[in-house]
Amino acid sequence: MNHATPARRALPALFATMLLAGGLLLGQTAAAPPAEAARVGTCNVNQLQKQARDERDRAAQLKRLGAREESRRAYARAEALERRAKQCAHADDVVAPPFPR
Template identity: 55%
Template structure:
């Protein structure tokens, strides 16, 4: 019985690892969905409406805080913060859109 030399064993292991990793990457890219937002739908940001919702949530949080419901106030503030982040993302996306004359 002959044993494989250490360099041959290392080379075989390295080759098999590379082939497996390449196959996994190829399989993931083939099964990946297209890069489109929300299933191919166009994303529309109504910034004014979102800002109004954020303002009403913050007013609600202040009212809840005065009444002593701190957990509900914290949740309302978190929702308002999330809306503010979405507004900022929409404004940034509009500002970074490619210009038609470039």
């Protein structure tokens, strides 16, 4: 009966490990957000372009008032916003739509 002792130790440990792993997996799937809620990276191209235009107008006004450094920063922000809008538009065109349900 001495040969049964390792099996008596190993099987309960194996079952406990399986139950723990299964519980963790079940907990992860229950806590995961739905597919629609997990959408990341959606951006409004029109809003970004409008913000860039507003920032360019602000930069031009600052330049007229003589605030060169602030004007330069505003132009840089406008360029960044336009670049972001272009990236978003490109991503919308290139990325394939999700699989239908």
